Amino acid sequence: MSLTSKRVSPNGLRVFESAARHLSFTAAAQELRSTQSAVSQQVRGLEEQLGLRLFDRVYRGVRLTEPGQALFASVQEGFATIDRTIDRLQQRHRNPRLTILTDFSMxxxxxLPRLPRFRHEHPHIDVRIMTNQGVFDWRGQEVDIAIMLGDRRGQEGVPRLLDEEVFPVCSPGFLNEYGPILDLARLSELPLLTLTADQGQSWLDWPGYFERLGGRVHQAPSELIFNNYPLLVQAAIAGQGVALGWRGLVDDLVERGMLVGLEALSLSTPNSYGVIDVQPDDRTPAKQAFQDWLLSG
Known part of the structure; x- marks a missing residue:
């Protein structure tokens, strides 16, 4: 049954939402550029229309009743849906926008170093980048494409961007002080820079690295631990230890001499960065252009 048939004023719902959010008729009046008495009258009229008490009047404010809480949740959800719909409709008359979800390191x-080329080739497409260092979860988010690291054996049909190949990296100064670093035995004695994987992330860590190569566990007395890969890389550049470097991510830093890659100790895994179309039913020229550009190298 529609709001019209129930004779519930949409404006009354808007006033109710503001009052419920602030738990104050006075604050709602300030937000709506109205008066406290007008807000109180609107709420009272809504309560009479519904035959329900939505607020308990308490000292210096109001408190939602159980029906009020239920209505507040539904009204907020409805307004959010309306806002998203309006935004999508308006977006059709502006530049198309793509939202990309990936991790900090990627x-x-x-x-980011490659994005200027895409923007030069497609200046009419707006790109929004969201980063998440934890486990990827795009549910409930406005995301078009996710670039995520995962086991490619479980990603059938997902285009692969980069296969996971890792090798230790350190600064030239660190290598001069502690080198040569020619084998796992020597590596295990050095300060290591660690990227946490405590949220179930799939990237390779030091214990997994040593285990896969059959080396002994890390023997150094201490290590630096980060939850952010760019910070870890900066620590490696500053000579604070050895980090795991990912092929395709640290190559430029190695070429510029900021890091030295110990590629004789490299390791490939079954993981890869995949390009996931989060909304495959929403096919747009902008999204297709971005996917084609990503996979073209």
Whole structure:
């Protein structure tokens, strides 16, 4: 049954939402550029229309009743849906926008350095980048494409951007002080820079690295631990230890001499960065152009 048939004023719902959000008729009046008495009258009229008490009047404010809480949740959800719909409709008359979700390292060291070329080729497409260092979860988010690292054996049909190949990296100064670093035995004795994977992330860590190559566990007395890969890389450049470097992400830093890659100790894994179309039913020229550009190298 429609609001019209129930004779519930949409403006009354707007006033109710503001009052419920602030738990104050006075604050709602200030937000709506109205008066406290007008807000109180609107709420009272809504309560009479519904035959329900939505607020308990308490000292210096109001408190939602159980029906009020239920209505508040529904009204907020409805207004959010309306706002998203309006935004999508207006977006059709502006530049198309793509939202890309990836992790900090991919965004910092692969995507951002290449993005100017895409923007030069497609100046009419707006790109929004969201980063998440934890486990990827795009549910409930306005995301078009996710670039994520995962086991490619479980990503059938997902285009692969970069296969995971890792090798230790350190600064030239660190190598001069502690080198040569020719084998796992020597590596295990050195200060290591660690990227946490405590949220179930799939990237390779030091214990997994040593295990896959059959080396002994890390023997150094301490290590630096980060939850952000760009910060870890900066620590490696500053000579604070050895980090794991990802092929395709740290190559430019190695070529510029900021890091030295110990590529004789490299390791390939079954993981790869895949390009996931989060909304495959929403096919737009902008999204297709971005996917084609990503996979063209």
């Amino acid at each position: 965004a910092s060291y692969w995507l």
